[in-house]
Amino acid sequence: MPKVFLSLIFISISFHLFAQQKLSWEDLEEVSFHNIYNVHYDDYFLKPTFGPIIKSYEGDKITIRGYFLDFSYEEEFHMVSRNPMSSCFFCGGAGPETIIEVIFRNKQNYKTDQVIEVTGILELNVEDVDHCNYILKEATAKLVQ
Structure with a gap:
């Protein structure tokens, strides 16, 4: 019995560590925010506190579907x-x-509001107010719609 139990735990952890995880937007709701003062900007910002489940995906390759937004300027x-x-x-x-x-790993040419499925390494950002709370690095995407 203990060997079977340990094997199941190992398989579960291995799957989580090495498999690509498809997350939903509901999964990303496991976060709360509180106002914190930022001296550099002389303003208050929302600081996230991530829940244990979403924290367990940090550093994992995840996939999520959503609307592409392009804010590129310079x-x-x-x-x-x-x-x-x-x-x-x-x-x-x-x-x-x-x-x-x-x-993105490579330059993309999607247009704002096109639906894409994007895959990348999830980073949870708590401190840097110049970036989003959720970041996908080394990302690739495919057009869904």
Whole structure:
């Protein structure tokens, strides 16, 4: 019995560590926010506290489907959102947990509000107010719609 139990635990951990995980936007809601003062900007920002389940995905390769947002001007800055541009957290009533900053492995040519499925390494950002709370690094994507 103990060998079977240990084998199941090992398989479960291995699957979590090495397999690509498909997350939903509901999974990213396991976060709470509180205001914290930032001296550099002389303003208050929402600081996230991530729950244990979403923290367990940090550093993992994950996939999520959402609306592509392109904010590139002088340098590339992309996000994927739970909602289209008109309903995202800075334009509508959603929260910062509804967007993920995406750092693509290669330059992408998607247009804002195209639905994509993006895969990358999940980083949870607590401190850097110049970036989103969720970041996907080394990302690739495919057009869904």
